[in-house]
Every structure is written in C-alpha cells, then in structure tokens.
Amino acid sequence: MSDPVHAESEAFHTEDMTISMGPQHPSTHGVLRFIVKTDGEVMREAIPDVGYLHRSIEKIGEKVTWHGYVPYTDRADYLAAMFTNQAFCMAAEKLAGVEVTRRGEFCRVIACELNRIASHLIAVGSFGQDIGAVTPFIHALRERETVNNLMEEICGARLTYNYIRIGGVGYDITPETCGRISEFLDHFELIVDEYNRLLSYNKIFIERLANIAVITREDAFQYNIVGPNLRASGFKWDIRRDIPYSVYPELEFDIPVGTGEKGTLGDCYDRYIVRIREMQESCRILHQCLKMLPKGPAIAKVARKFKPPAGEIYVRVEAPRGDMGFYVVSDGSEYAYRVRIRTGSFTAMSLIDKISRGLMVADLIALIASLDVDAPEIDR
Amino acid sequence: MQAFVDQLIREGYFPGLPKEIIYLGAMLLAALVVLSFFVAPLAGITSWLERRVWARMQSRVGPNRVGPQGILQWLADGIKNLLKEDIIPSAADKWLFVLAPYIVFVGFLATFVVIPFGSQLIVADLNIGIFYLLAVTSLVVVGILMAGWASNNKWSLLGGMRSAAQIVSYEIPAGLAVLTIIFVAGTMSMQGIIKAQGWAPWDWFLFYNPFTFVAFFLYFTAALAEGNRTPFDIPEAESELVAGYVTEYSGMRFLFFFFAEWGNLYVIGAIATTLFLGGWQVPPVTDNPVLIGVLQFMVFFLKAYFWVFVAMWVRGTLPRVRVDQLMSACWKYLVPLSFVSLLGTAAWMVLYPKGNRLASFGMFLMGVAILLLFFKRVNYQIRHSRPEIYWKPYI
Numbered sequence: 001m002s003d004p005v006h007a008e009s010e011a012f013h014t015e016d017m018t019i020s021m022g023p024q025h026p027s028t029h030g031v032l033r034f035i036v037k038t039d040g041e042v043m044r045e046a047i048p049d050v051g052y053l054h055r056s057i058e059k060i061g062e063k064v065t066w067h068g069y070v071p072y073t074d075r076a077d078y079l080a081a082m083f084t085n086q087a088f089c090m091a092a093e094k095l096a097g098v099e100v101t102r103r104g105e106f107c108r109v110i111a112c113e114l115n116r117i118a119s120h121l122i123a124v125g126s127f128g129q130d131i132g133a134v135t136p137f138i139h140a141l142r143e144r145e146t147v148n149n150l151m152e153e154i155c156g157a158r159l160t161y162n163y164i165r166i167g168g169v170g171y172d173i174t175p176e177t178c179g180r181i182s183e184f185l186d187h188f189e190l191i192v193d194e195y196n197r198l199l200s201y202n203k204i205f206i207e208r209l210a211n212i213a214v215i216t217r218e219d220a221f222q223y224n225i226v227g228p229n230l231r232a233s234g235f236k237w238d239i240r241r242d243i244p245y246s247v248y249p250e251l252e253f254d255i256p257v258g259t260g261e262k263g264t265l266g267d268c269y270d271r272y273i274v275r276i277r278e279m280q281e282s283c284r285i286l287h288q289c290l291k292m293l294p295k296g297p298a299i300a301k302v303a304r305k306f307k308p309p310a311g312e313i314y315v316r317v318e319a320p321r322g323d324m325g326f327y328v329v330s331d332g333s334e335y336a337y338r339v340r341i342r343t344g345s346f347t348a349m350s351l352i353d354k355i356s357r358g359l360m361v362a363d364l365i366a367l368i369a370s371l372d373v374d375a376p377e378i379d380r
Numbered sequence: 381m382q383a384f385v386d387q388l389i390r391e392g393y394f395p396g397l398p399k400e401i402i403y404l405g406a407m408l409l410a411a412l413v414v415l416s417f418f419v420a421p422l423a424g425i426t427s428w429l430e431r432r433v434w435a436r437m438q439s440r441v442g443p444n445r446v447g448p449q450g451i452l453q454w455l456a457d458g459i460k461n462l463l464k465e466d467i468i469p470s471a472a473d474k475w476l477f478v479l480a481p482y483i484v485f486v487g488f489l490a491t492f493v494v495i496p497f498g499s500q501l502i503v504a505d506l507n508i509g510i511f512y513l514l515a516v517t518s519l520v521v522v523g524i525l526m527a528g529w530a531s532n533n534k535w536s537l538l539g540g541m542r543s544a545a546q547i548v549s550y551e552i553p554a555g556l557a558v559l560t561i562i563f564v565a566g567t568m569s570m571q572g573i574i575k576a577q578g579w580a581p582w583d584w585f586l587f588y589n590p591f592t593f594v595a596f597f598l599y600f601t602a603a604l605a606e607g608n609r610t611p612f613d614i615p616e617a618e619s620e621l622v623a624g625y626v627t628e629y630s631g632m633r634f635l636f637f638f639f640a641e642w643g644n645l646y647v648i649g650a651i652a653t654t655l656f657l658g659g660w661q662v663p664p665v666t667d668n669p670v671l672i673g674v675l676q677f678m679v680f681f682l683k684a685y686f687w688v689f690v691a692m693w694v695r696g697t698l699p700r701v702r703v704d705q706l707m708s709a710c711w712k713y714l715v716p717l718s719f720v721s722l723l724g725t726a727a728w729m730v731l732y733p734k735g736n737r738l739a740s741f742g743m744f745l746m747g748v749a750i751l752l753l754f755f756k757r758v759n760y761q762i763r764h765s766r767p768e769i770y771w772k773p774y775i
Contacts (some may be wrong), residue, residue, distance in 0.1 A: 019534045026620040041538070130619045132610060132700025138438035187766060194765050198697075204611055205699045251637055361538070362620050362702045 030375025043288040054379040061339030066306040072232035077377040082115035083319035085164035091328040095308035104168030118147040119320035123372040130369040168299030210263030213367040223351040227322020232258035233266035239318035268370040422453030423643035435694040464631035476530035481636035487519030488640035498676035509570035520549040531628035539624025543615035554602035556718035557595040574659030585741035586656040591724035603648040610695040649687035
C-alpha cells in the first residue's frame with residue numbers, strides 16, 4: 001500500500017459484470033443464451049450457450065421411416081423448412097437412385113425460392129427491430145404473410161410445409177397459383193425499394209451497422225461461416241452455383257457479395273445488404289422458373305416401403321442460412337441408420353465470442369441479428 | 381390562482397381557518413382537478429393515439445375495440461394494471477423500488493404548474509417559470525436512477541445508468557436553447573415569454589433570427605432525448621436491455637413510468653410552443669373574454685399536440701442510436717451548436733436591439749419553403765409506397 005501507483009490502481013479496480021442474456025431475451029431470436037461479461041457497456045466476452053431448443057431431430061431420423069421423417073425435417077429450421085425437406089429428400093434419392101421428375105424439380109425450386117424470400121424477410125425485418133426500428137419489421141412481416149398465403153396455396157401449410165417428398169413434390173403447382181406468384185413478384189420487386197428508402201439508406205441505420213463486427217475472409221474460412229454471411233465477407237461461394245443441384249445450372253442468377261460499400265468489407269451492413277440483394281435474385285430465379293415450368297408428373301413413382309441400399313451420403317443445399325448439409329447412412333432397412341444435419345447458424349455461433357470482444361452491448365445485438373442465427377437450426 | 385383564493389378568504393368563505401391551511405387545501409384541490417380531469421386523460425389519450433398512429437404507419441389496425449375507435453383503451457389498460465398483482469422482487473431494495481415511480485411521476489406532474497394554456501389559464505405564473513420547468517424535469521432522472529438501482533437487476537442497472545448519462549448530457553443543449561429565448565424575451569416567466577411574441581408566425585421567436593430557428597430544433601431534439609423517445613430511447617431499449625429500468629416493474633408501478641412518459645410528450649410540445657411558437661397568442665377576432673379564452677386554449681393545445689404527433693412520427697420511422705453515438709451527438713454537435721446559437725442571438729440583439737422585422741419575415745418564408753419541400757418529400761414517399769396485395773380467399 002506504500003506504492004502510490006499501486007494504491008491508485010487498487011482504488012480504480014472495477015469488476016466485470018456478468019450478465020445472462022437469454023434464454024428469455026427479446027432479441028436472441030428464439031431461445032438462445034449468452035453469458036456476457038461487460039465492463040459497463042463494453043463487452044469483455046460473450047459466450048454462447050446453446051441447447052435450449054434441442055429436440056433430438058437427428059435421433060428421430062433413426063426411429064421413423066424415410067417417408068415419415070420428411071415432416072420432422074421441417075422443424076429443424078422452421079423459417080426455411082423447404083430447404084431441410086429438400087436436403088433430406090435429395091439424400092434419400094441419391095442413396096436409392098431415384099430420378100426426380102423435371103416438373104418436380106422446378107416446383108421444388110419455386111417453393112424454395114419463395115421460402116428464401118420469406119426467410120430473408122424475417123431476417124431483414126427483425127434486424128430492423130433489433131436496431132430499434134419497428135416499422136420495417138411489420139412491413140416485412142406483411143409481405144411474408146403474402147408469401148405464406150402463396151405457400152398455403154401450393155402445399156396447404158404456412159410454416160412447416162412437408163411439401164418436398166422423396167421423388168418430387170407432394171402437390172403440383174396449378175397455373176392459377178403461377179399467376180399469383182408472378183403477380184406477387186411484380187409487387188415485391190418494388191417493395192424492396194421501399195425497404196431501401198425506409199431502412200437501408202437511413203443514416204442512423206448505416207451508422208449503427210457500418211464498420212461494426214467485421215468478419216474478415218480469413219475468420220470466415222477458419223470458423224466455417226457459410227451462406228450470406230460468407231458472401232458478405234467478399235467470397236463468392238454459393239452451393240447453387242459451385243456444387244450445382246436440382247435445375248439451378250439452367251437458371252441465370254447473380255450471387256451478390258459484400259463490397260464494403262458503407263464501411264469495411266464484412267461488416268454488419270454488408271451482411272444486411274447481401275440479404276436484400278438475394279431476395280431480388282430470388283425474384284429473378286422465380287420469374288425464369290415460372291416461364292420454364294415443364295409439363296409432366298410432379299412426383300416420380302417411389303415405393304411406399306422405401307428401402308434404399310446400404311451406403312452413406314452427404315448432400316448440401318444452399319439454405320437462407322447457408323450451407324445446409326444432410327449426412328445420411330443407410331443399412332438397407334426401412335429406417336435410416338444415422339442422420340446428421342449440418343447447419344449454418346451453429347458454426348456462426350462459434351464466431352460470436354471472437355468478434356464481439358470490445359464491442360458494445362448494442363453491437364452484440366446487431367451482430368446476432370446480422371448473422372441471422374436461428375435457435376431451432378442451432379440446436380435441432 | 382392565489383388571487384382567487386385570497387378573494388374567497390376576503391369574502392369570508394372559510395371562517396376561522398388559518399391562511400396556510402386554506403392555501404394547502406386549495407393547492408391539493410387544484411392538483412387533484414388538474415391530475416384527474418386534464419393530465420390523466422391527456423396522457424391516456426396520447427397513449428391510445430400513439431398506438432393508433434403507429435399502427436397505421438405499420439399498416440396495422442391498432443386498438444379499436446374499447447369505445448368508439450378504441451379511444452377508451454387507456455381506461456381499460458389502467459383498470460387492468462390496477463387489478464394486477466403488486467410484485468416487489470425479493471432481492472429489490474423495497475423502499476427505493478416503491479418510491480421511484482412516484483418521483484418520476486412528481487417530476488412530470490409538477491411541470492403542469494407553469495404551463496400556460498391561456499392568458500388566464502395557468503396555475504401559477506412564476507417569475508422563474510422556465511427555470512422551474514428545467515429544474516423539476518431533472519427530478520425524473522433521480523427516479524429513473526432509483527428504479528434502475530433498486531430493482532437489483534443488471535438490465536435495470538444498465539438502463540438506469542444510460543438514462544442518467546443521457547438526461548444529464550441533454551439538459552445542456554436544451555438549457556442553452558431555452559437560454560437563447562430568455563435572452564430575447566428578457567424574462568423567465570412563461571406568460572412573459574408568450575406576451576413578447578405575437579399571434580402572427582413572423583412574430584414568433586422561431587423566426588426571430590436564424591439562431592433561434594436553429595435553437596428550436598436543438599431544443600426539440602434534446603427534449604426527445606430527455607423524454608427517452610426514439611431515436612434516443614436507449615434507457616429502455618427493448619431489444620437490448622429487455623425493458624431497461626422498468627424490467628422488474630409490473631402493474632400500476634409500471635404504468636406510472638409510462639404515464640409520465642406519454643404525458644411528458646405533451647409537456648415537450650407545450651414548452652416548444654411557449655418558447656418558440658407564440659403560445660396561446662390568437663388574432664384579435666372577438667372581444668368576448670370567454671370566447672378568447674377558449675380560442676387561446678385550443679390554439680395552444682393544437683400547437684403543442686402537433687409536436688406530440690411529430691414525436692410519434694419520428695418513433696415510427698427511425699431506428700435507435702447507440703449509446704456512444706448518442707453521447708457524441710450531444711457533446712460534439714448539439715452543445716457547440718447551441719453555444720453558437722446563444723452567442724449569435726446575443727450578437728443579433730446588439731445589432732438590432734428592437735429585432736429585425738424584415739429578417740423575421742424572410743425567416744418565415746424560408747420556414748414555409750422548408751415545410752413545403754418536406755411535404756413534397758412525404759408525398760413522394762406516400763405515392764411510391766405500395767399497399768398490401770389482397771386476394772380473395774382461396775377457399
């Protein structure tokens with residue numbers, strides 16, 4: 001205590017505050033929990049604590065038949081259920097060597113891209129809400145409601161679709177629905193401009209997001225960031241283009257990447273604007289699909305007692321939260337021997353601690369929102 | 381008010397009672413009347429209107445069930461909150477926890493003493509009126525800090541600390557903007573400030589010189605921040621701090637905070653109206669004192685309520701700023717700007733001791749031009765926004 005410098009530092013010694021953020025917190029997108037250590041408003045660390053929404057979806061895959069598992073995959077990511085459907089069905093088809101009908105493939109792409117728009121609308125809208133602007137959130141949900149209506153017309157469900165089946169799709173898309181989809185697209189392309197005027201180019205919004213929580217390309221590779229979050233870091237990687245599946249090679253579309261237009265490459269704003277642009281690209285894909293939709297059956301003939309030969313397979317699709325992979329092992333029986341799901345949000349969670357150090361509490365919210373993590377997809 | 385009570389005493393209405401008791405009774409009665417017949421409906425209806433306006437901006441419907449267009453929704457909410465269980469967290473500091481909402485509420489309610497609704501309609505025309513206003517509104521921060529601390533919840537504490545930093549910082553530009561007007565008016569009495577202006581817009585202090593024009597916007601921005609309104613609502617930022625300092629409150633105690641917040645919106649509008657927009661001044665259209673009184677009240681009320689609407693509009697549009705951005709906006713931009721406007725006004729008064737009528741008129745025209753430009757923009761946005769697709773139900 002005789003050392004005055006030491007005494008002073010003792011006097012100014014402050015303790016970090018440990019806050020449990022979640023599982024009941026308005027902006028952790030479901031039931032996520034972060035153990036946050038802060039020095040006042042500045043974060044020391046934010047450790048994600050996952051597992052509050054674990055429903056053993058992977059284990060259920062070993063207990064129900066191949067056909068019967070499709071509705072369970074809906075629940076793995078209920079904001080983008082079409083993609084989990086598709087990934088699992090593709091795995092089963094590849095194992096059994098089932099050829100999907102051409103009309104079935106197009107129906108799948110139409111449904112998936114509509115679902116991508118719906119999912120990105122939630123991402124963009126809830127981003128706005130997490131930043132404090134509630135109006136864009138409600139406007140985004142309003143458009144999502146229209147997409148849900150379309151989905152209801154296509155497959156009878158609004159959230160967990162169970163539409164894509166092994167060998168094709170459950171119900172054919174009628175010409176009337178096609179008309180409504182193109183009517184929606186004409187409407188929606190202009191709505192995106194409205195979002196841009198209301199939110200994207202708002203000064204406060206840009207100030208909040210630009211240069212915040214930068215994920216460099218190296219970090220993104222090391223932590224296995226996928227999907228729009230990876231593209232926002234400037235790397236042009238899209239499963240639809242690079243490991244093509246379904247009829248995507250026949251379609252023409254761009255892959256929007258982050259350019260750091262308002263700040264640094266890979267900041268929150270890039271992750272936001274990439275999603276806005278992806279919605280526009282989805283519109284382009286949908287227009288082409290509606291034009292190219294061939295005639296024929298929507299689903300191939302598949303045995304009711306589906307028994308793929310023994311083997312293992314890993315398939316990937318480009319879901320709204322990035323690379324969605326299904327690893328399925330078959331032992332030739334009625335049940336899958338093993339099902340494992342790889343999701344984009346789960347790997348994104350591991351990055352949060354590294355990126356969030358030194359940010360403010362409000363920036364952590366922006367970071368979580370910009371990564372578009374989704375609790376059901378993390379825990380499965 | 382005091383003159384009226386004195387007159388009653390002289391006419392012998394209260395025989396044998398000491399003067400102090402009579403004054404106290406009169407004060408309590410006046411407070412009761414003001415609270416239950418003006419402030420409560422005002423705050424309540426503001427809450428309903430905010431929800432309706434906000435809902436329309438978000439293409440929703442909003443509360444429309446209780447009473448015509450849902451106008452009695454605030455009564456239903458109040459009754460509901462009164463009937464709720466009164467929860468005090470076991471870890472909370474009980475006394476401070478109970479006391480905090482009342483301090484916030486008193487800080488808000490005490491402002492109504494000096495708000496001039498008409499040339500006769502004021503509870504007390506204090507000679508330090510505007511100074512008193514700044515003082516009592518600062519009481520709110522004590523209550524909020526108390527609530528944040530007493531809740532014994534980390535989110536509440538963060539909210540309370542944010543609020544303290546924010547309100548104390550934004551007092552400075554708000555105070556300096558007010559000081560600009562005190563310079564011009566030469567008085568701190570609310571009635572005196574209004575009487576120094578005229579009914580015509582070019583006689584308002586808003587258009588007195590370019591510096592007061594800036595001071596008005598400085599005041600409104602700072603007042604929004606002091607009132608914890610979007611885009612400065614960081615103390616209760618629901619997406620960051622759960623609910624900030626009100627996280628642990630429920631039922632009627634919770635309501636008191638929001639009662640004060642919504643009522644405070646009107647107070648912001650009323651102060652802006654008094655200082656910059658000519659208050660209750662009406663053109664000389666009639667000699668009937670009752671009619672003039674009614675007209676004055678209506679003019680004042682509408683002017684003040686317009687700014688309440690603007691605050692709602694802002695809330696429906698803008699995202700929230702971050703804490704450090706909020707502070708830097710205050711200290712780097714608002715405080716220097718308000719000093720400039722203060723010194724500029726002082727210089728202007730040296731140059732033109734009687735004011736410059738031509739400049740006022742020019743400022744007024746500029747204001748009209750800005751307003752027209754603004755509405756042109758709004759019109760553009762409205763014309764280019766698209767309504768929801770509506771299809772006939774499929775089944």
